[in-house]
């Protein structure tokens with residue numbers, strides 16, 4: 001039997017960690033490196049929205065059982081255009097439901113970074129095919145060079161720079177402020193996406209009345225909000241929350257971070273692939289970011305499995321990965337950008353367009369299914385004989 005194929009994964013954030021587990025699941029031996037120590041990797045205070053595409057990947061990797069208890073599902077998503085004072089609610093019926101399971105699948109899940117990363121790191125440590133180099137500068141190359149290098153070293157990727165791969169994109173004038181807040185008035189397990197003239201605003205359930213706010217606004221406004229004492233912050237929050245939401249308490253110091261759109265000009269070079277935010281970034285509207293990163297991993301997993309079983313030459317993986325990821329990445333980046341541009345204003349010419357789009361979405365279930373299907377699964381790969389509802393993201 002030939003020795004297992006070898007991969008080197010650079011960066012142990014949520015994308016690199018999952019990529020290492022996916023490659024090991026495909027039968028490869030993997031080294032995973034990051035200059036941060038495990039406690040630093042888990043220390044970030046943020047929460048992610050997870051869609052069905054992420055659930056499917058975790059299931060395929062045998063990780064869902066361990067991750068699901070760490071997440072809070074949401075069964076309805078209230079979308080509101082604040083300038084129009086109109087909205088609609090997406091329900092699980094608007095999502096293609098798996099035909100095999102008797103229970104209704106939620107629209108998505110919310111999970112905090114720390115417990116998720118702790119779980120991924122524990123699984124990595126236990127995996128016999130994975131070698132971890134965390135909290136140190138990577139030592140010299142392994143005895144045999146790997147057949148695949150996975151660059152998951154984040155938005156400032158040194159690997160991308162070293163390969164001379166440029167990127168397209170821009171920074172938004174908006175920043176994004178996050179905070180955990182106790183809220184009343186929302187249905188249990190309901191998420192909110194408010195499209196406000198100053199920027200999108202998401203309210204994500206964390207369980208027990210706690211919510212994560214993802215509040216986009218002009219940079220100066222975010223800085224001002226960050227500096228407010230808790231009572232004044234809650235007053236500002238109450239001024240923007242729609243009925244019937246009411247804020248009770250601030251659970252942590254709000255923090256803001258810059259947001260931008262960026263896409264690497266190439267997704268691979270030689271035997272190196274760019275995954276996660278080393279390849280792309282988008283606005284947090286619609287909670288697409290980490291799901292898009294993990295769909296990179298889903299494609300890599302499939303290609304790595306083909307290489308491990310001999311149905312694809314390992315040196316073809318990088319180019320095949322690049323070709324397969326473009327459509328989904330472009331779709332999500334364009335869609336999130338359009339949402340931000342069309343809705344972060346009160347432009348009199350756009351208001352009727354937005355009103356009609358909302359009315360159409362509210363009236364036409366097939367359209368709601370299409371929109372929610374793309375948001376939750378990315379761009380389907382159309383194959384003859386398959387209905388749109390049954391399609392997987394690639």
Ligand SMILES: Cc1cc2nc3c(=O)[nH]c(=O)nc-3n(C[C@H](O)[C@H](O)[C@H](O)COP(=O)(O)OP(=O)(O)OC[C@H]3O[C@@H](n4cnc5c(N)ncnc54)[C@H](O)[C@@H]3O)c2cc1C
Nearest residue numbers: 011012013014015016034046047048153154257276277289
């Ligand atoms: C301040 C901030 C707050 C955010 N809040 C939210 C939020 O609330 N909700 C949300 O959905 N998203 C949020 N995001 C976005 C989210 O964090 C990203 O989508 C996600 O982290 C992408 O994961 P990644 O693994 O691709 O990249 P990263 O998480 O950036 O991981 C990259 C990893 O590579 C490592 N690395 C860097 N250089 C090297 C090197 N030379 N060698 C080896 N390793 C290296 C880094 O140490 C890091 O661990 C936030 C982003 C920021 C910056």
